[in-house]
Amino acid sequence: MxxxxxxxxxxDIKGPNxxxxxHLEGLRVLGLPEQFARFYYESGADELMYMDVVASLxxxxxxxxIISKTASEIFIxxxxxxxxxxxxxxxxxxxxxxxxxxxxxxxxxxPQLIKExxxxxxxxxxxxxxxxxxxxxxxYLAYTDNGREYTGIEVVSWARRVEELGAGEIVITSVDxxxxxxxxxxxxxxxxxEAVSIPVIxxxxxxxxxxxxxxxxxxxxxxxxxxxxxxxxxxxxxxxDFEWKSEGNVDFLRSKRQFTNVKTMTISKIKNHLHxxxxxxxxxxx
Amino acid sequence: xxxxxxxxxxxxxxxxVKQACTYAGLDTVITSNKQEILNADGLxxxxxxxxxxxxxxxxxxxxxxxxxxxxAQGKPLAGICLGMQLLFTESEEMGKHKGLNILEGSVLSxxxxxxxxxxxxxxxxxxxxxxxxxxxxxxxxxxxxxxMSVKRNDYMYFVHSFCCVPQNKExxxxxxxxxxxxxxxxxxxxxIFACQFHPEKSGQQGLTIYRNLKIFLSGGSK
Numbered sequence: 001m002x003x004x005x006x007x008x009x010x011x012d013i014k015g016p017n018x019x020x021x022x023h024l025e026g027l028r029v030l031g032l033p034e035q036f037a038r039f040y041y042e043s044g045a046d047e048l049m050y051m052d053v054v055a056s057l058x059x060x061x062x063x064x065x066i067i068s069k070t071a072s073e074i075f076i077x078x079x080x081x082x083x084x085x086x087x088x089x090x091x092x093x094x095x096x097x098x099x100x101x102x103x104x105x106x107x108x109x110x111p112q113l114i115k116e117x118x119x120x121x122x123x124x125x126x127x128x129x130x131x132x133x134x135x136x137x138x139x140y141l142a143y144t145d146n147g148r149e150y151t152g153i154e155v156v157s158w159a160r161r162v163e164e165l166g167a168g169e170i171v172i173t174s175v176d177x178x179x180x181x182x183x184x185x186x187x188x189x190x191x192x193x194e195a196v197s198i199p200v201i202x203x204x205x206x207x208x209x210x211x212x213x214x215x216x217x218x219x220x221x222x223x224x225x226x227x228x229x230x231x232x233x234x235x236x237x238x239x240x241d242f243e244w245k246s247e248g249n250v251d252f253l254r255s256k257r258q259f260t261n262v263k264t265m266t267i268s269k270i271k272n273h274l275h276x277x278x279x280x281x282x283x284x285x286x
Numbered sequence: 287x288x289x290x291x292x293x294x295x296x297x298x299x300x301x302x303v304k305q306a307c308t309y310a311g312l313d314t315v316i317t318s319n320k321q322e323i324l325n326a327d328g329l330x331x332x333x334x335x336x337x338x339x340x341x342x343x344x345x346x347x348x349x350x351x352x353x354x355x356x357x358a359q360g361k362p363l364a365g366i367c368l369g370m371q372l373l374f375t376e377s378e379e380m381g382k383h384k385g386l387n388i389l390e391g392s393v394l395s396x397x398x399x400x401x402x403x404x405x406x407x408x409x410x411x412x413x414x415x416x417x418x419x420x421x422x423x424x425x426x427x428x429x430x431x432x433x434m435s436v437k438r439n440d441y442m443y444f445v446h447s448f449c450c451v452p453q454n455k456e457x458x459x460x461x462x463x464x465x466x467x468x469x470x471x472x473x474x475x476x477x478i479f480a481c482q483f484h485p486e487k488s489g490q491q492g493l494t495i496y497r498n499l500k501i502f503l504s505g506g507s508k
Contacts, residue, residue, distance in 0.1 A: 124410040
C-alpha cells in the first residue's frame with residue numbers, strides 16, 4: 001500500500017449524455033459529460049474514464065466529439081472504452097485525444113487483440129476491464145456487454161492471461177455491487193490485485209468514504225474508479241448549473257429525487273479522508 | 287515568433303503534446319521533415335512506444351543525423367517520456383538498443399533497479415508522483431530550468447517501465463521515488479532538457495512547464 005493512490009471518476013456516456021445505472025443497467029440521464037469532466041479535473045481528479053455504454057447500438061461520432069473537446073481543455077489522462085473492437089477502433093479513439101483505451105468484450109472474444117494492441121500502441125495504453133459476477137459456489141466469472149453475457153471464464157486466471165498478453169492495467173468491476181453504494185467487493189479485488197503485477201483499479205460499489213479507504217487498505221490496488229458518489233454530489237450541489245440533451249431517461253433529473261444509498265462526496269473530501277487514514281494520494285486542488 | 291517542431295516519428299499520439307503547447311502559447315508544427323526540423327528554433331521529442339522500434343523509425347525517416355546536428359549547434363531540445371530515454375546511449379528494453387547518445391548513460395528496467403530481489407514492483411508504473419532535486423547543486427539548476435516555478439515535491443504524471451541512468455550525475459535535475467527506487471525523473475544539460483513524466487498530462491503544474499518551455503525552446507529569448 002505504499003503507492004500513491006489515484007482517484008478516477010468514471011463517466012458512462014450514452015449519445016451526448018452522462019448516464020448512470022445500477023449493476024451497469026437501467027440507465028438514467030445525469031447531464032453533459034463535458035461539464036462533469038471539467039468539474040472533476042478542477043477538483044483534483046487524477047485521471048478520467050469515459051465509457052460509451054451503448055456503443056454497440058448507436059453511432060459513436062458524438063463520443064469522438066466529446067473526447068476531442070475534453071482532451072483540448074483537460075490536462076490529465078483520459079481513458080476511453082465501450083464497443084472498441086479492432087486496432088483501427090483503438091487508433092481512432094487515440095487520435096481523437098484519448099490516452100488509453102479500455103477493452104472487455106473484444107478482448108474476451110479475441111485475446112490476441114490485447115497482444116497486437118499492446119505491441120502497436122504500448123502496454124500502458126491498453127487497459128482491460130473485467131466485469132465479474134460472483135457465482136453461487138463463490139467463484140467469480142467474467143461477463144461481457146455490461147454484465148449481460150455469460151462467458152464461463154474464471155476471473156483470476158483471465159487477469160493473469162491479460163497480463164501475459166501485454167495489458168498495462170486492469171479495471172476489476174464487481175457487477176454485483178456496481179451502482180448499489182454497498183461497498184466494493186474486497187475479496188474479488190484482493191484476489192485479482194495479488195494475482196498480477198500490473199496496476200489494478202477497483203470499480204463498483206463505493207457508497208461512503210470508508211468504502212474507499214477500506215478497499216485500499218485490504219488490497220494491492222493502485223487506483224479507485226468512482227461514479228455515483230461523485231455524480232450525485234455534483235448534481236446536488238450544482239442544481240442550476242448543469243444541462244442535458246433531451247434523449248433517454250431524464251425522469252430522474254426532472255423528479256429532483258435523492259439517491260439514498262450513496263453518501264455523496266467531492267474528490268477533495270475523499271483525498272482528505274485518505275490522507276487522514278495514512279493513504280498517500282495527490283492533494284492538489286486547482 | 288520562434289517556431290517549435292514536434293518530431294513525428296509516426297508512432298505516437300502527439301495530440302496532447304500539441305494541445306498543451308497551444309494552451310501555453312507555443313507556435314508548433316508536427317513534422318517528420320528533415321529541413322523543417324533543422325530550420326526550427328527548438329525541438330520537442332515526444333514519445334510513446336517501444337525504444338527499439340522508435341529508433342528504427344527515426345532511422346527509416348533519416349532523422350537521427352538531423353536531430354544530433356541540431357543539438358550539436360547548441361539549439362534547444364526538450365524530450366518527454368520515451369523522448370527522454372531516446373537521448374541516452376542505450377536501452378535494455380526488449381534487447382539492447384542504441385539510442386541517440388546525446389546524453390551519456392543507459393536506460394534500465396524498474397526490475398533491474400529493484401532494492402531487493404523479493405520486491406514486487408508493479409510495472410508499467412502508472413500514476414502521479416513527486417519530483418525533487420537530488421542535491422544542493424541541482425537546486426540551482428532547477429531555478430534556471432524549465433522546472434522554474436515548479437515547487438519541490440509537486441506532483442507529475444508518470445507512465446513508464448524503464449528509467450534513465452545518466453553517466454554524469456550533475457545532469458540529473460530531479461529525482462522521483464517509486465517504491466524506494468530513487469530514479470532520475472528529469473535532466474538538464476545546457477541546451478537539452480528532458481523529463482520522464484508527461485507535463486501535458488500533469489494538470490496545472492505540467493502546463494507551467496510548457497510555459498517555461500516557451501522560453502527555453504526559443505533559446506532563452508522571449
